[in-house]
Amino acid sequence: MQFPGFERTSSSFRDPDGFILKKEGIYHRFLPSTYLPIYQLLVESGLYQQLTSEGLLIKHEETDRFNNGLLITPEQIPFISYPYEWSFQQLKDAALLTLNIQYKAIEKGLSLKDASAYNVQFIGSNPVFIDTSSFEPFEQQLPWKAYGQFCQHFLSPLVLMAKKDLRLGNLLSTYIEGIPLDLTVKLLPFSSRFNFGLLTHLYWHAKAITQFQHKHTAVKNNPKINSFSKQKHLHFIQHLLGVINSLAPVKQKTVWDDYYQNHNYTNTSISFKKAWIQSCIARIKSPIKFAWDMGANDGTFSMIPAEKGIYTIAMDFDRNAVNEHCKKLNQLAKPYISNLLPLVIDVLNPSAGIGWNNEEKSGIFLRGKPDLIMAMALIHHLVQGINLSFDKLAAFFYEHTQTYLLIEFIGEDDSQWKKLNMNRGNLFNWYNEENFKTAFLKHFDIVNVTPIPDSARTLYMFRRK
C-alpha cells in the first residue's frame, strides 16, 4: 500500500490490522478496510468511549477516509519509551492497565488479540494503551490467545524483579518477545513454587509450553476447545490481576538508592543547586519544551523543569532509584505526573535499536533531542567509570542537546572525587577545571558560572555554539 506524503515507520509491520504512518512529525494510524467492522464494534459497543474517558486508551480523531481504509490521528506521545527502560512500578502499572482493558473489553464483547508490553506508553507517570487496532470480537469458546504473550512480556520480568533481582528487568531488551517462561523458572528461587499464582501462571504454564510445543492444535472450531465461557475468561483475568497486584520489588541495596543520604550533600547545597537550576530556567527566554536529566537518581532536580511545564525525562541506570522516583511521583498530584517521565537509562550504555534490522525499537537518541540537558554530579562518575575524556564528554553533550546544558563540575579537591580516585594513581592527573573549561568552550558558550559555597564544586550553564 502506498501513502503519498506519509512515511511508514520501520517498527510498524507486525499487525496487519493497523500500522503507523508519519507525516510532518505527526504520527497517524492506518486501519485497513478489513479491520473497519471491528473498529466500528469498538466504537459502537461504547468500549472506546469508556476506555478513553477513564484514560486507559489513547484518544484519537478520524482524520481521513480512503477507499482502502481509515486514517486516525491519536493524541501524540511526548516521548516514546520501552519496557526495558521502565522501573518495576511502571511495568506493573502497564500490566494492570492491559488486564483492566481486557476485562472491560470482554464485558463489552471484545478482547485483546495481543498483550504486548509495547502496546503501552507513558505520558509522564500515566500509562496509556496506544494500540487501537489490538481489539477483536470476543469469541465465547476460545481461551485468551494473548495469555502466553502476557506472561512473557509482563509476568516473567515482574516476578524476576520481585523474587530475585531488579536488574533482571534488563533481560527485556534481549528478549523482545518477552522473557521465555522456562528461563524465568530456572532463575527464580525454589521458594517461588509455593506461591499458587506463580505455580500456575509460570511453573506449570512453562511446563505446558514445553509439553505441547510440537503439538500444533487448531484453536478455531476444535470440538475439544469449546468450554471457555465468558465467566471463565473474567475469572481468569481477575486471577491474573490478583497475582500482578501482589508483586512488590525485591528489597535490595543498590549503589545509588540512598545517594543523597550517604554522600556529602547537605540540605543547604541541595537547596542551592535547586535555586540555581530555577534561575537558569528563568533566564531562558525562548520557549523550551523538552529536557533530559541525566543521572537523575530519584528525580530531586528533575522536578524543577517539570514544574515549569517542560516535559522532562529523568534518566538513571539504577532500577531501585528510578522505582523510588516513580513511587514518589504516584503520590504527587499533577502537573508533575504529566510532565515527568523517569526511565532506566545507563548513560554509559544507552538503549540501542533492537528487533528486526535493529529498527523495531529505536535507540534512545533517535527519539527526539532535548532543548536542555541537565547533568548534576554526573561527569566525574563517567570519567572514573570508563576513562572518558573532557573532549569526549563535551562532544557528547554538544551532539545531544539542542541548546542548553546545565552541568556540575566536581573539582579534584572534592572529597567524593578523592574517595573515588584513591586507588587510581596518576590516571586522572588531567582532571581539573581548566581542562574541563577548555574542552567545553570548543562547543559551548558560558551563560553562567556559579561555585557552590564551601565546596570544590562549580555549576555551569552552557549554550550550544
Place this chain on the structure above:
Amino acid sequence: MSHILLYIDPGSGSILYQLIIAGSIGAIVSFRNYFTGIKTWLGAKFSSKK
C-alpha cells in the same frame, strides 16, 4: 465476522493449558469473590449497628 487471522502465535501450549487450569482458577476466584461479598456485608451490618 470471520476475522481469525492470528498475527501472534498464541502457541498451543498456552491455549491448551488455559483449558486445563481454568476450572480451578474459576473456583478460587468465585470463592474469593463470595468471601469478599460476605465480608463486605458483615462490615456494613457491623458498622450500621454502631
